[in-house]
Amino acid sequence: MRALGRDAVLTARAQPVATATAAVVVALVTLVTLLTTGRAAATEAAVVASIDAVGTRLVVATDTTGEAGIDPATVRSVAALGSVSWAFGLGPAVDVENVGAGRAGPVPLRAFVGDLPADVALTVGRLPTSPGEVVVGRAASSALRMPDVAGAVSDGTRGLAVVGQIHGSGPLSFIDQGALRPAGADEDVPLRYVYVLAGSATGAQEVADALRALLVAEVPAAVDVSVSDGALELRDVVAGRLGAASRQTMAGVLGVGLVLVTVTMLGAVAGRRRDFGRRRALGATRSAVVALVLVQSACAGLVGAVLGGIGGLVALRIDGVAWPSASFVGGVLVLAVLVTLVGSVPPAVAAARADPVRILRVP
Known part of the structure; x- marks a missing residue:
């Protein structure tokens, strides 16, 4: 041969x-x-x-009534999954104003649980490290009349220091309209939304099923878990x-x-x-x-x-x-x-x- x-x-x-x-x-x-x-x-x-960007891979759990009481532990459990890129949760909104600029605003302030993803980019300053510090979105900084992104906002009972500006892209662009602060370690924040990014578009439904299984809430029936079916079909x-x-x-x-x-x-x-x-x-x-x-x-x-x-x-x-x-x-x-x-x-x-x-x- x-x-x-x-x-x-x-x-x-x-x-x-x-x-x-x-x-x-x-x-x-x-x-x-x-x-x-x-x-x-x-x-x-x-x-x-x-198409496989955040839009098709994003899984969202929503408290549809405001009384579901989603436990922050849900975020930690879901984030530990190997098929998940990141996960974070947002609490109820509270209006805040810039009292130093003639009560400019208001904009919604939410506490967040977990780490902010790369799709929420820091554009000015730094991220907050305590519940008394906040970051504001681009549109929110304009509404608060904070061109230098410096000062403080108040919810009527306490003041919070503004330490930075963020910009959300894609499905997270709504973050530009408000302000965020980290939830305290001993703070029991009932979440209104849980955002989870699947590792791949084809695995989004599996992540949604896992989120339903790991969901900890006082009224689980009031929580809607959704995926972008239209984007997946496209x-x-x-x-x-x-x-x-x-x-x-x-x-x-x-x-x-x-x-x-x-x-x-x-x-x-x-x-x-x-x-x-x-x-x-x-x-x-x-x-x-x-x-x-x-x-x-x-x-x-x-x-x-x-x-x-x-x-x-x-x-x-x-x-x-x-x-x-x-x-x-x-x-x-x-x-x-x-x-x-x-x-x-x-x-x-x-x-x-x-x-x-x-x-x-x-x-």
Whole structure:
């Protein structure tokens, strides 16, 4: 078998035109596949990633009556799950005003339990470290007339120091309209909302089920746990349509490549008819001739796939398009080599079944 492989490699080198032609065909197939389907795959991944942002992964538990009494321990229990990226809870709203600016406001102040996620970005100052400190949203700082985000707000019974400004994005943009303070360690804050971010969009429903199971509340029936079903359906539709279009394009390119490889190898086999006839006359089996043609084709296909893959990735980079995943690129290279082998089967069988006596007969 090793001798057969060595003989096939030497034969491929001895026929540079046929080998190079097959390699160029495979390289073009790989290149076109990456420039079309690869581009589409990268676009699909980017679109799905944007849909997979906080909106599709967010699970929200809401106290619909204001009397459910959601225990803060729920946040700690849910945040400990491996499928959860972050979790925090918000208590009831209390109006606060900036007494230093002629009672500017009011804006809603809520106590929060847990750590604020990265989607709530700190833009000015620092985060509060005690129940007597607050951060205000961008819109809230304007309503409180605090352009420098410094001063104090009051709920009518006590004053709280403003230490920073935050900005919520996406589904958490509502935070811009109010102010937040951390709940004290010994403070029993009944939560009105619990926000949980699932690790993936496909796992959002499982996280919602886990949240229902771990929920600690005085009236659990008054708590509604919701996920973004519409966004999840949109994700599946977009991924399905983009994926179907990519698969159709790839099938067309590979089909054309299969035909071209078959024609190329038929020409190469026709040029070596007398060589194959000599081998058969000297005792070579039909399977040995088939293997010889397939190994020669595999060598050309491997070289062509690698060159086409490199060329495709370079072209995508020059065009400013993100590369598809490594698994996708590897799959394209493997498919290109397989197309070469499949396209070489008919010529290989034809060479093996040819009558050596007729081929070697001298007129």
